[in-house]
Amino acid sequence: MKRDYYEVLGVSRDASEADIKKAYRRCAMKYHPDRNPGDKAAEAAFKECKEAYEVLSDGGKRRMYDQHGHAAFEHGMGGGGPGPGFGPDMGDIFGDIFGNIFGGGAGRxxxxxxxxxxxxxxxxxxxxxxxxxxxxxxxxxxxxxxxxxxxxxxxxxxxxxxxxxxxxxxxxxxxxxxxxxxxxxxxxxxxxxxxxxxxxxxxxxxxxxxxxxxxxxxxxxxxxxxxxxxxxxxxxxxxxxxxxxxxxxPHPIFERDGDDLHCEVPIRISQAALGDTVRVPTLDGEAEIRIPAETQSGKVFRLRDKGVRSVRSRARGDLYCKVVVETPVNLTAEQRELLEKFEATFVGEGARRHSPKSSTFVDGVRGFWERMTS
The missing domain is CATH 2.10.230.10 (Heat shock protein DnaJ, cysteine-rich domain)
Incomplete structure:
Protein backbone atom coordinates (compact mmCIF):
# COMPACT_ATOMS: atom_id res chain seq x y z
CA MET A 1 0.00 0.00 0.00
CA LYS A 2 1.37 3.44 -1.00
CA ARG A 3 2.27 5.88 1.73
CA ASP A 4 0.70 9.31 1.87
CA TYR A 5 2.70 11.71 -0.30
CA TYR A 6 2.81 14.38 2.42
CA GLU A 7 4.13 11.77 4.83
CA VAL A 8 6.78 10.67 2.30
CA LEU A 9 8.16 14.20 2.12
CA GLY A 10 7.56 14.93 5.78
CA VAL A 11 5.42 18.06 5.28
CA SER A 12 1.96 19.15 6.37
CA ARG A 13 -1.01 19.29 3.99
CA ASP A 14 -0.94 23.10 3.95
CA ALA A 15 2.79 23.21 3.13
CA SER A 16 3.85 25.88 0.63
CA GLU A 17 5.45 25.11 -2.71
CA ALA A 18 8.82 26.23 -1.33
CA ASP A 19 8.48 23.93 1.69
CA ILE A 20 7.63 20.99 -0.57
CA LYS A 21 10.61 21.65 -2.78
CA LYS A 22 12.95 21.99 0.19
CA ALA A 23 11.66 18.73 1.66
CA TYR A 24 12.11 16.96 -1.67
CA ARG A 25 15.70 18.12 -1.98
CA ARG A 26 16.46 16.93 1.53
CA CYS A 27 14.85 13.55 0.85
CA ALA A 28 16.47 13.13 -2.56
CA MET A 29 19.88 14.08 -1.20
CA LYS A 30 19.56 11.40 1.45
CA TYR A 31 18.36 8.55 -0.77
CA HIS A 32 19.86 9.28 -4.20
CA PRO A 33 21.41 6.12 -5.75
CA ASP A 34 24.71 7.89 -6.42
CA ARG A 35 25.08 8.39 -2.68
CA ASN A 36 23.84 4.88 -1.89
CA PRO A 37 25.29 2.57 -4.56
CA GLY A 38 23.77 -0.92 -4.48
CA ASP A 39 21.24 -0.03 -1.78
CA LYS A 40 17.85 -1.19 -3.12
CA ALA A 41 15.95 0.25 -0.15
CA ALA A 42 17.47 3.69 -0.73
CA GLU A 43 16.65 3.46 -4.44
CA ALA A 44 13.02 2.61 -3.64
CA ALA A 45 12.81 5.49 -1.16
CA PHE A 46 14.25 7.86 -3.75
CA LYS A 47 11.64 6.84 -6.32
CA GLU A 48 8.92 7.29 -3.71
CA CYS A 49 10.17 10.84 -2.95
CA LYS A 50 10.33 11.64 -6.65
CA GLU A 51 6.78 10.44 -7.29
CA ALA A 52 5.45 12.41 -4.31
CA TYR A 53 7.19 15.57 -5.46
CA GLU A 54 5.89 15.28 -9.03
CA VAL A 55 2.34 15.28 -7.71
CA LEU A 56 2.58 17.83 -4.90
CA SER A 57 4.64 20.34 -6.90
CA ASP A 58 1.94 20.50 -9.62
CA GLY A 59 -1.05 22.60 -8.54
CA GLY A 60 -3.59 20.60 -10.57
CA LYS A 61 -2.28 17.19 -9.54
CA ARG A 62 -2.09 18.28 -5.90
CA ARG A 63 -5.75 19.32 -5.89
CA MET A 64 -6.74 15.98 -7.40
CA TYR A 65 -4.67 14.12 -4.82
CA ASP A 66 -6.16 16.14 -1.95
CA GLN A 67 -9.66 15.21 -3.15
CA HIS A 68 -9.20 11.59 -4.21
CA GLY A 69 -5.88 10.43 -2.82
CA HIS A 70 -3.92 7.81 -4.79
CA ALA A 71 -7.13 6.76 -6.57
CA ALA A 72 -6.88 9.91 -8.70
CA PHE A 73 -3.88 8.39 -10.49
CA GLU A 74 -4.80 4.73 -10.73
CA HIS A 75 -4.91 4.98 -14.53
CA GLY A 76 -1.76 7.09 -14.90
CA MET A 77 -0.77 10.39 -13.45
CA GLY A 78 -2.84 12.93 -15.44
CA GLY A 79 0.07 14.98 -16.80
CA GLY A 80 2.48 12.09 -17.46
CA GLY A 81 4.38 9.80 -15.15
CA PRO A 82 7.83 10.19 -13.67
CA GLY A 83 10.53 11.14 -16.17
CA PRO A 84 13.22 8.68 -17.25
CA GLY A 85 16.41 8.33 -15.25
CA PHE A 86 17.54 10.72 -12.57
CA GLY A 87 18.64 13.71 -14.68
CA PRO A 88 16.22 16.39 -13.42
CA ASP A 89 16.68 15.44 -9.80
CA MET A 90 20.43 15.74 -10.01
CA GLY A 91 19.97 19.32 -11.14
CA ASP A 92 17.62 20.12 -8.25
CA ILE A 93 19.80 18.45 -5.68
CA PHE A 94 23.31 19.43 -6.68
CA GLY A 95 22.68 22.58 -8.75
CA ASP A 96 22.92 25.02 -5.85
CA ILE A 97 25.91 23.21 -4.37
CA PHE A 98 28.20 22.60 -7.35
CA GLY A 99 26.61 24.75 -10.07
CA ASN A 100 26.91 23.69 -13.67
CA ILE A 101 30.55 23.08 -14.46
CA PHE A 102 29.91 23.52 -18.16
CA GLY A 103 28.13 26.85 -18.36
CA GLY A 104 26.62 28.13 -15.11
CA GLY A 105 23.35 27.35 -13.38
CA ALA A 106 20.30 26.03 -15.19
CA GLY A 107 18.00 28.68 -16.56
CA ARG A 108 14.47 28.73 -15.23
CA PRO A 250 28.10 56.13 -52.29
CA HIS A 251 27.79 59.84 -53.13
CA PRO A 252 28.44 61.25 -56.62
CA ILE A 253 30.56 64.14 -55.27
CA PHE A 254 31.73 63.52 -51.71
CA GLU A 255 33.66 60.65 -50.18
CA ARG A 256 33.34 60.37 -46.40
CA ASP A 257 36.18 59.55 -44.04
CA GLY A 258 34.86 59.62 -40.49
CA ASP A 259 33.65 63.17 -39.95
CA ASP A 260 35.67 64.58 -42.86
CA LEU A 261 34.57 64.86 -46.48
CA HIS A 262 36.75 64.69 -49.61
CA CYS A 263 35.97 65.79 -53.15
CA GLU A 264 37.79 66.50 -56.43
CA VAL A 265 37.49 69.91 -58.08
CA PRO A 266 38.39 70.04 -61.80
CA ILE A 267 40.07 73.25 -62.98
CA ARG A 268 41.37 74.43 -66.38
CA ILE A 269 45.07 74.67 -67.16
CA SER A 270 44.75 78.45 -67.41
CA GLN A 271 43.17 78.64 -63.93
CA ALA A 272 45.99 76.55 -62.48
CA ALA A 273 48.68 78.65 -64.18
CA LEU A 274 47.22 82.12 -63.66
CA GLY A 275 45.27 81.56 -60.44
CA ASP A 276 41.55 82.00 -59.90
CA THR A 277 38.70 81.78 -57.41
CA VAL A 278 36.38 78.78 -57.87
CA ARG A 279 33.13 77.83 -56.23
CA VAL A 280 32.84 74.35 -54.67
CA PRO A 281 29.85 72.45 -53.25
CA THR A 282 29.49 71.80 -49.50
CA LEU A 283 26.75 70.24 -47.38
CA ASP A 284 25.61 73.79 -46.47
CA GLY A 285 25.63 75.18 -49.99
CA GLU A 286 28.49 76.68 -52.02
CA ALA A 287 31.85 77.98 -50.78
CA GLU A 288 34.81 79.62 -52.48
CA ILE A 289 38.45 78.54 -52.60
CA ARG A 290 41.24 80.71 -54.00
CA ILE A 291 43.54 78.95 -56.43
CA PRO A 292 47.00 80.58 -56.33
CA ALA A 293 48.92 81.00 -59.56
CA GLU A 294 51.10 78.06 -60.61
CA THR A 295 48.98 75.55 -58.64
CA GLN A 296 49.85 71.94 -59.50
CA SER A 297 47.29 69.20 -60.09
CA GLY A 298 46.57 67.26 -56.89
CA LYS A 299 46.90 70.24 -54.56
CA VAL A 300 44.49 69.85 -51.59
CA PHE A 301 42.62 72.77 -50.03
CA ARG A 302 41.04 72.45 -46.59
CA LEU A 303 37.73 74.08 -45.66
CA ARG A 304 37.34 73.95 -41.88
CA ASP A 305 34.05 72.90 -40.31
CA LYS A 306 32.51 72.04 -43.68
CA GLY A 307 32.42 68.30 -43.00
CA VAL A 308 30.02 66.16 -40.93
CA ARG A 309 28.92 66.92 -37.37
CA SER A 310 29.82 63.87 -35.27
CA VAL A 311 26.92 61.89 -33.83
CA ARG A 312 28.99 61.29 -30.68
CA SER A 313 31.05 64.41 -29.89
CA ARG A 314 29.04 66.92 -31.96
CA ALA A 315 32.36 68.31 -33.25
CA ARG A 316 32.39 69.00 -36.98
CA GLY A 317 34.85 67.66 -39.51
CA ASP A 318 36.46 69.42 -42.48
CA LEU A 319 36.05 69.35 -46.26
CA TYR A 320 39.17 68.57 -48.30
CA CYS A 321 39.07 69.68 -51.94
CA LYS A 322 41.70 68.27 -54.30
CA VAL A 323 42.09 70.26 -57.51
CA VAL A 324 42.64 68.27 -60.69
CA VAL A 325 43.92 70.09 -63.76
CA GLU A 326 41.74 68.95 -66.63
CA THR A 327 43.07 68.55 -70.17
CA PRO A 328 40.86 70.53 -72.57
CA VAL A 329 38.95 68.53 -75.19
CA ASN A 330 36.92 69.34 -78.32
CA LEU A 331 39.21 72.27 -79.19
CA THR A 332 38.24 74.76 -81.85
CA ALA A 333 40.73 75.65 -84.60
CA GLU A 334 41.50 78.93 -82.88
CA GLN A 335 42.12 77.25 -79.51
CA ARG A 336 44.39 74.66 -81.12
CA GLU A 337 46.39 77.38 -82.89
CA LEU A 338 46.82 79.33 -79.66
CA LEU A 339 48.02 76.22 -77.81
CA GLU A 340 50.50 75.41 -80.58
CA LYS A 341 51.92 78.92 -80.33
CA PHE A 342 52.06 78.57 -76.55
CA GLU A 343 53.87 75.23 -76.79
CA ALA A 344 56.40 76.69 -79.19
CA THR A 345 57.60 79.01 -76.42
CA PHE A 346 58.86 76.03 -74.42
CA VAL A 347 62.15 75.50 -76.23
CA GLY A 348 65.74 75.30 -75.16
CA GLU A 349 67.08 75.39 -71.64
CA GLY A 350 64.71 78.21 -70.72
CA ALA A 351 61.79 75.78 -70.81
CA ARG A 352 63.13 73.97 -67.75
CA ARG A 353 62.15 76.75 -65.38
CA HIS A 354 58.52 76.59 -66.55
CA SER A 355 58.13 72.85 -65.87
CA PRO A 356 59.96 71.97 -62.64
CA LYS A 357 58.44 68.50 -62.27
CA SER A 358 59.10 67.58 -65.88
CA SER A 359 62.72 68.75 -65.60
CA THR A 360 63.23 66.71 -62.43
CA PHE A 361 61.77 63.66 -64.16
CA VAL A 362 64.01 64.08 -67.24
CA ASP A 363 67.10 64.46 -65.05
CA GLY A 364 66.13 61.33 -63.14
CA VAL A 365 65.72 59.31 -66.33
CA ARG A 366 69.04 60.53 -67.69
CA GLY A 367 70.81 59.55 -64.48
CA PHE A 368 69.16 56.14 -64.51
CA TRP A 369 70.40 55.32 -68.03
CA GLU A 370 73.89 56.56 -67.25
CA ARG A 371 74.07 54.20 -64.26
CA MET A 372 72.72 51.33 -66.33
CA THR A 373 75.31 51.80 -69.12
CA SER A 374 78.34 52.56 -66.98
Whole structure:
Protein backbone atom coordinates (compact mmCIF):
# COMPACT_ATOMS: atom_id res chain seq x y z
CA MET A 1 0.00 0.00 0.00
CA LYS A 2 1.37 3.44 -1.00
CA ARG A 3 2.27 5.88 1.73
CA ASP A 4 0.70 9.31 1.87
CA TYR A 5 2.70 11.71 -0.30
CA TYR A 6 2.81 14.38 2.42
CA GLU A 7 4.13 11.77 4.83
CA VAL A 8 6.78 10.67 2.30
CA LEU A 9 8.16 14.20 2.12
CA GLY A 10 7.56 14.93 5.78
CA VAL A 11 5.42 18.06 5.28
CA SER A 12 1.96 19.15 6.37
CA ARG A 13 -1.01 19.29 3.99
CA ASP A 14 -0.94 23.10 3.95
CA ALA A 15 2.79 23.21 3.13
CA SER A 16 3.85 25.88 0.63
CA GLU A 17 5.45 25.11 -2.71
CA ALA A 18 8.82 26.23 -1.33
CA ASP A 19 8.48 23.93 1.69
CA ILE A 20 7.63 20.99 -0.57
CA LYS A 21 10.61 21.65 -2.78
CA LYS A 22 12.95 21.99 0.19
CA ALA A 23 11.66 18.73 1.66
CA TYR A 24 12.11 16.96 -1.67
CA ARG A 25 15.70 18.12 -1.98
CA ARG A 26 16.46 16.93 1.53
CA CYS A 27 14.85 13.55 0.85
CA ALA A 28 16.47 13.13 -2.56
CA MET A 29 19.88 14.08 -1.20
CA LYS A 30 19.56 11.40 1.45
CA TYR A 31 18.36 8.55 -0.77
CA HIS A 32 19.86 9.28 -4.20
CA PRO A 33 21.41 6.12 -5.75
CA ASP A 34 24.71 7.89 -6.42
CA ARG A 35 25.08 8.39 -2.68
CA ASN A 36 23.84 4.88 -1.89
CA PRO A 37 25.29 2.57 -4.56
CA GLY A 38 23.77 -0.92 -4.48
CA ASP A 39 21.24 -0.03 -1.78
CA LYS A 40 17.85 -1.19 -3.12
CA ALA A 41 15.95 0.25 -0.15
CA ALA A 42 17.47 3.69 -0.73
CA GLU A 43 16.65 3.46 -4.44
CA ALA A 44 13.02 2.61 -3.64
CA ALA A 45 12.81 5.49 -1.16
CA PHE A 46 14.25 7.86 -3.75
CA LYS A 47 11.64 6.84 -6.32
CA GLU A 48 8.92 7.29 -3.71
CA CYS A 49 10.17 10.84 -2.95
CA LYS A 50 10.33 11.64 -6.65
CA GLU A 51 6.78 10.44 -7.29
CA ALA A 52 5.45 12.41 -4.31
CA TYR A 53 7.19 15.57 -5.46
CA GLU A 54 5.89 15.28 -9.03
CA VAL A 55 2.34 15.28 -7.71
CA LEU A 56 2.58 17.83 -4.90
CA SER A 57 4.64 20.34 -6.90
CA ASP A 58 1.94 20.50 -9.62
CA GLY A 59 -1.05 22.60 -8.54
CA GLY A 60 -3.59 20.60 -10.57
CA LYS A 61 -2.28 17.19 -9.54
CA ARG A 62 -2.09 18.28 -5.90
CA ARG A 63 -5.75 19.32 -5.89
CA MET A 64 -6.74 15.98 -7.40
CA TYR A 65 -4.67 14.12 -4.82
CA ASP A 66 -6.16 16.14 -1.95
CA GLN A 67 -9.66 15.21 -3.15
CA HIS A 68 -9.20 11.59 -4.21
CA GLY A 69 -5.88 10.43 -2.82
CA HIS A 70 -3.92 7.81 -4.79
CA ALA A 71 -7.13 6.76 -6.57
CA ALA A 72 -6.88 9.91 -8.70
CA PHE A 73 -3.88 8.39 -10.49
CA GLU A 74 -4.80 4.73 -10.73
CA HIS A 75 -4.91 4.98 -14.53
CA GLY A 76 -1.76 7.09 -14.90
CA MET A 77 -0.77 10.39 -13.45
CA GLY A 78 -2.84 12.93 -15.44
CA GLY A 79 0.07 14.98 -16.80
CA GLY A 80 2.48 12.09 -17.46
CA GLY A 81 4.38 9.80 -15.15
CA PRO A 82 7.83 10.19 -13.67
CA GLY A 83 10.53 11.14 -16.17
CA PRO A 84 13.22 8.68 -17.25
CA GLY A 85 16.41 8.33 -15.25
CA PHE A 86 17.54 10.72 -12.57
CA GLY A 87 18.64 13.71 -14.68
CA PRO A 88 16.22 16.39 -13.42
CA ASP A 89 16.68 15.44 -9.80
CA MET A 90 20.43 15.74 -10.01
CA GLY A 91 19.97 19.32 -11.14
CA ASP A 92 17.62 20.12 -8.25
CA ILE A 93 19.80 18.45 -5.68
CA PHE A 94 23.31 19.43 -6.68
CA GLY A 95 22.68 22.58 -8.75
CA ASP A 96 22.92 25.02 -5.85
CA ILE A 97 25.91 23.21 -4.37
CA PHE A 98 28.20 22.60 -7.35
CA GLY A 99 26.61 24.75 -10.07
CA ASN A 100 26.91 23.69 -13.67
CA ILE A 101 30.55 23.08 -14.46
CA PHE A 102 29.91 23.52 -18.16
CA GLY A 103 28.13 26.85 -18.36
CA GLY A 104 26.62 28.13 -15.11
CA GLY A 105 23.35 27.35 -13.38
CA ALA A 106 20.30 26.03 -15.19
CA GLY A 107 18.00 28.68 -16.56
CA ARG A 108 14.47 28.73 -15.23
CA UNK A 109 11.57 29.64 -17.44
CA UNK A 110 11.60 30.52 -21.14
CA UNK A 111 14.32 32.73 -22.53
CA UNK A 112 13.67 36.14 -24.07
CA UNK A 113 12.95 36.39 -27.76
CA UNK A 114 15.70 36.57 -30.35
CA UNK A 115 17.22 39.87 -31.42
CA UNK A 116 16.52 40.95 -35.00
CA UNK A 117 18.85 42.77 -37.40
CA UNK A 118 17.88 45.15 -40.20
CA UNK A 119 20.09 47.02 -42.68
CA UNK A 120 18.91 50.56 -43.49
CA UNK A 121 20.41 52.27 -46.54
CA UNK A 122 20.66 56.08 -46.42
CA UNK A 123 21.83 58.82 -48.74
CA UNK A 124 24.75 60.85 -47.41
CA UNK A 125 22.50 63.87 -46.91
CA UNK A 126 20.10 61.80 -44.78
CA UNK A 127 22.92 60.38 -42.68
CA UNK A 128 24.43 63.82 -42.12
CA UNK A 129 21.24 65.71 -41.23
CA UNK A 130 19.26 62.89 -39.58
CA UNK A 131 15.99 61.44 -40.78
CA UNK A 132 12.94 59.46 -39.67
CA UNK A 133 12.29 56.32 -41.72
CA UNK A 134 9.49 53.78 -41.76
CA UNK A 135 10.66 50.20 -42.12
CA UNK A 136 8.87 46.88 -42.47
CA UNK A 137 10.43 43.77 -40.94
CA UNK A 138 9.42 40.09 -40.77
CA UNK A 139 9.29 38.87 -37.18
CA UNK A 140 7.70 36.44 -34.76
CA UNK A 141 4.90 38.12 -32.82
CA UNK A 142 2.90 36.87 -29.85
CA UNK A 143 -0.18 34.90 -30.91
CA UNK A 144 -3.29 36.86 -29.95
CA UNK A 145 -5.58 33.81 -29.97
CA UNK A 146 -3.75 32.16 -27.06
CA UNK A 147 -2.02 35.20 -25.53
CA UNK A 148 1.34 33.65 -26.37
CA UNK A 149 0.77 30.56 -24.21
CA UNK A 150 0.48 28.14 -27.14
CA UNK A 151 -2.55 26.56 -25.43
CA UNK A 152 -6.06 26.84 -26.89
CA UNK A 153 -7.58 27.00 -23.38
CA UNK A 154 -4.54 28.88 -22.00
CA UNK A 155 -3.84 26.04 -19.55
CA UNK A 156 -0.28 24.78 -19.09
CA UNK A 157 0.92 21.78 -17.10
CA UNK A 158 4.24 21.38 -15.33
CA UNK A 159 6.55 19.17 -17.36
CA UNK A 160 6.84 15.80 -15.64
CA UNK A 161 10.33 15.20 -17.00
CA UNK A 162 12.12 18.34 -15.80
CA UNK A 163 9.60 19.25 -13.07
CA UNK A 164 9.19 22.72 -14.50
CA UNK A 165 12.88 23.62 -14.61
CA UNK A 166 13.22 23.53 -18.40
CA UNK A 167 16.60 21.83 -18.05
CA UNK A 168 17.71 18.30 -17.31
CA UNK A 169 21.08 17.64 -15.70
CA UNK A 170 23.17 14.50 -15.72
CA UNK A 171 25.81 13.69 -13.14
CA UNK A 172 28.86 11.67 -14.16
CA UNK A 173 31.19 11.39 -11.22
CA UNK A 174 32.19 14.92 -10.25
CA UNK A 175 31.06 16.39 -13.58
CA UNK A 176 27.63 17.91 -14.11
CA UNK A 177 26.14 18.47 -17.57
CA UNK A 178 22.82 20.00 -18.52
CA UNK A 179 20.69 20.43 -21.61
CA UNK A 180 17.20 21.68 -22.49
CA UNK A 181 14.49 19.25 -21.51
CA UNK A 182 13.67 17.07 -24.54
CA UNK A 183 10.04 16.71 -23.45
CA UNK A 184 9.08 20.40 -23.10
CA UNK A 185 11.94 21.84 -25.18
CA UNK A 186 13.12 24.02 -22.30
CA UNK A 187 9.77 25.62 -21.48
CA UNK A 188 9.20 23.77 -18.22
CA UNK A 189 5.53 23.34 -19.12
CA UNK A 190 3.58 21.14 -21.49
CA UNK A 191 0.46 21.86 -23.54
CA UNK A 192 -2.43 19.41 -23.63
CA UNK A 193 -4.57 21.40 -26.07
CA UNK A 194 -2.36 23.27 -28.59
CA UNK A 195 -3.60 26.53 -30.09
CA UNK A 196 -4.98 25.99 -33.60
CA UNK A 197 -3.54 29.31 -34.84
CA UNK A 198 0.09 28.98 -33.76
CA UNK A 199 0.07 25.16 -33.33
CA UNK A 200 1.33 25.41 -29.78
CA UNK A 201 4.27 27.67 -30.54
CA UNK A 202 2.77 30.77 -28.93
CA UNK A 203 4.14 32.92 -31.78
CA UNK A 204 3.17 33.58 -35.37
CA UNK A 205 5.07 35.02 -38.34
CA UNK A 206 4.14 38.62 -38.96
CA UNK A 207 5.37 41.73 -40.76
CA UNK A 208 5.76 44.75 -38.52
CA UNK A 209 5.99 48.40 -39.58
CA UNK A 210 8.13 50.66 -37.38
CA UNK A 211 9.25 54.28 -37.43
CA UNK A 212 12.99 54.69 -36.81
CA UNK A 213 14.53 58.03 -35.85
CA UNK A 214 18.07 58.22 -37.24
CA UNK A 215 20.23 60.82 -35.43
CA UNK A 216 22.30 63.30 -37.43
CA UNK A 217 25.88 62.26 -38.16
CA UNK A 218 25.53 58.48 -38.35
CA UNK A 219 27.89 56.55 -40.60
CA UNK A 220 28.04 53.09 -42.18
CA UNK A 221 28.32 50.44 -39.48
CA UNK A 222 26.53 52.45 -36.77
CA UNK A 223 23.67 50.58 -35.09
CA UNK A 224 20.43 51.88 -33.61
CA UNK A 225 18.83 49.71 -30.91
CA UNK A 226 15.06 49.54 -30.56
CA UNK A 227 14.41 47.77 -27.28
CA UNK A 228 11.61 45.19 -27.28
CA UNK A 229 11.04 45.33 -31.04
CA UNK A 230 12.67 41.98 -31.81
CA UNK A 231 11.00 38.57 -31.84
CA UNK A 232 8.40 37.79 -29.20
CA UNK A 233 9.68 35.49 -26.48
CA UNK A 234 8.36 31.92 -26.22
CA UNK A 235 5.61 31.26 -23.70
CA UNK A 236 5.14 34.93 -22.90
CA UNK A 237 8.82 35.68 -22.24
CA UNK A 238 10.08 39.23 -22.96
CA UNK A 239 10.77 40.06 -26.62
CA UNK A 240 14.23 40.60 -28.06
CA UNK A 241 15.57 43.85 -29.49
CA UNK A 242 15.80 45.21 -33.01
CA UNK A 243 19.20 46.45 -34.22
CA UNK A 244 19.09 48.73 -37.25
CA UNK A 245 22.49 48.91 -38.96
CA UNK A 246 23.17 51.98 -41.08
CA UNK A 247 24.69 51.67 -44.53
CA UNK A 248 25.39 54.97 -46.38
CA UNK A 249 25.17 54.83 -50.17
CA PRO A 250 28.10 56.13 -52.29
CA HIS A 251 27.79 59.84 -53.13
CA PRO A 252 28.44 61.25 -56.62
CA ILE A 253 30.56 64.14 -55.27
CA PHE A 254 31.73 63.52 -51.71
CA GLU A 255 33.66 60.65 -50.18
CA ARG A 256 33.34 60.37 -46.40
CA ASP A 257 36.18 59.55 -44.04
CA GLY A 258 34.86 59.62 -40.49
CA ASP A 259 33.65 63.17 -39.95
CA ASP A 260 35.67 64.58 -42.86
CA LEU A 261 34.57 64.86 -46.48
CA HIS A 262 36.75 64.69 -49.61
CA CYS A 263 35.97 65.79 -53.15
CA GLU A 264 37.79 66.50 -56.43
CA VAL A 265 37.49 69.91 -58.08
CA PRO A 266 38.39 70.04 -61.80
CA ILE A 267 40.07 73.25 -62.98
CA ARG A 268 41.37 74.43 -66.38
CA ILE A 269 45.07 74.67 -67.16
CA SER A 270 44.75 78.45 -67.41
CA GLN A 271 43.17 78.64 -63.93
CA ALA A 272 45.99 76.55 -62.48
CA ALA A 273 48.68 78.65 -64.18
CA LEU A 274 47.22 82.12 -63.66
CA GLY A 275 45.27 81.56 -60.44
CA ASP A 276 41.55 82.00 -59.90
CA THR A 277 38.70 81.78 -57.41
CA VAL A 278 36.38 78.78 -57.87
CA ARG A 279 33.13 77.83 -56.23
CA VAL A 280 32.84 74.35 -54.67
CA PRO A 281 29.85 72.45 -53.25
CA THR A 282 29.49 71.80 -49.50
CA LEU A 283 26.75 70.24 -47.38
CA ASP A 284 25.61 73.79 -46.47
CA GLY A 285 25.63 75.18 -49.99
CA GLU A 286 28.49 76.68 -52.02
CA ALA A 287 31.85 77.98 -50.78
CA GLU A 288 34.81 79.62 -52.48
CA ILE A 289 38.45 78.54 -52.60
CA ARG A 290 41.24 80.71 -54.00
CA ILE A 291 43.54 78.95 -56.43
CA PRO A 292 47.00 80.58 -56.33
CA ALA A 293 48.92 81.00 -59.56
CA GLU A 294 51.10 78.06 -60.61
CA THR A 295 48.98 75.55 -58.64
CA GLN A 296 49.85 71.94 -59.50
CA SER A 297 47.29 69.20 -60.09
CA GLY A 298 46.57 67.26 -56.89
CA LYS A 299 46.90 70.24 -54.56
CA VAL A 300 44.49 69.85 -51.59
CA PHE A 301 42.62 72.77 -50.03
CA ARG A 302 41.04 72.45 -46.59
CA LEU A 303 37.73 74.08 -45.66
CA ARG A 304 37.34 73.95 -41.88
CA ASP A 305 34.05 72.90 -40.31
CA LYS A 306 32.51 72.04 -43.68
CA GLY A 307 32.42 68.30 -43.00
CA VAL A 308 30.02 66.16 -40.93
CA ARG A 309 28.92 66.92 -37.37
CA SER A 310 29.82 63.87 -35.27
CA VAL A 311 26.92 61.89 -33.83
CA ARG A 312 28.99 61.29 -30.68
CA SER A 313 31.05 64.41 -29.89
CA ARG A 314 29.04 66.92 -31.96
CA ALA A 315 32.36 68.31 -33.25
CA ARG A 316 32.39 69.00 -36.98
CA GLY A 317 34.85 67.66 -39.51
CA ASP A 318 36.46 69.42 -42.48
CA LEU A 319 36.05 69.35 -46.26
CA TYR A 320 39.17 68.57 -48.30
CA CYS A 321 39.07 69.68 -51.94
CA LYS A 322 41.70 68.27 -54.30
CA VAL A 323 42.09 70.26 -57.51
CA VAL A 324 42.64 68.27 -60.69
CA VAL A 325 43.92 70.09 -63.76
CA GLU A 326 41.74 68.95 -66.63
CA THR A 327 43.07 68.55 -70.17
CA PRO A 328 40.86 70.53 -72.57
CA VAL A 329 38.95 68.53 -75.19
CA ASN A 330 36.92 69.34 -78.32
CA LEU A 331 39.21 72.27 -79.19
CA THR A 332 38.24 74.76 -81.85
CA ALA A 333 40.73 75.65 -84.60
CA GLU A 334 41.50 78.93 -82.88
CA GLN A 335 42.12 77.25 -79.51
CA ARG A 336 44.39 74.66 -81.12
CA GLU A 337 46.39 77.38 -82.89
CA LEU A 338 46.82 79.33 -79.66
CA LEU A 339 48.02 76.22 -77.81
CA GLU A 340 50.50 75.41 -80.58
CA LYS A 341 51.92 78.92 -80.33
CA PHE A 342 52.06 78.57 -76.55
CA GLU A 343 53.87 75.23 -76.79
CA ALA A 344 56.40 76.69 -79.19
CA THR A 345 57.60 79.01 -76.42
CA PHE A 346 58.86 76.03 -74.42
CA VAL A 347 62.15 75.50 -76.23
CA GLY A 348 65.74 75.30 -75.16
CA GLU A 349 67.08 75.39 -71.64
CA GLY A 350 64.71 78.21 -70.72
CA ALA A 351 61.79 75.78 -70.81
CA ARG A 352 63.13 73.97 -67.75
CA ARG A 353 62.15 76.75 -65.38
CA HIS A 354 58.52 76.59 -66.55
CA SER A 355 58.13 72.85 -65.87
CA PRO A 356 59.96 71.97 -62.64
CA LYS A 357 58.44 68.50 -62.27
CA SER A 358 59.10 67.58 -65.88
CA SER A 359 62.72 68.75 -65.60
CA THR A 360 63.23 66.71 -62.43
CA PHE A 361 61.77 63.66 -64.16
CA VAL A 362 64.01 64.08 -67.24
CA ASP A 363 67.10 64.46 -65.05
CA GLY A 364 66.13 61.33 -63.14
CA VAL A 365 65.72 59.31 -66.33
CA ARG A 366 69.04 60.53 -67.69
CA GLY A 367 70.81 59.55 -64.48
CA PHE A 368 69.16 56.14 -64.51
CA TRP A 369 70.40 55.32 -68.03
CA GLU A 370 73.89 56.56 -67.25
CA ARG A 371 74.07 54.20 -64.26
CA MET A 372 72.72 51.33 -66.33
CA THR A 373 75.31 51.80 -69.12
CA SER A 374 78.34 52.56 -66.98
Missing amino acids: GPRRGADVGYVMELDLEEAVSGVEKRIEIPTLAECDDCDGTGSQDRKLETCATCLGRGQVRFQRGIFSMQQPCPHCHGRGQTIANPCRTCHGNGRIEQRKVLSVKVPAGVDSGDRIRLAGEGEAGPAGAPPGDLYVEVRVR
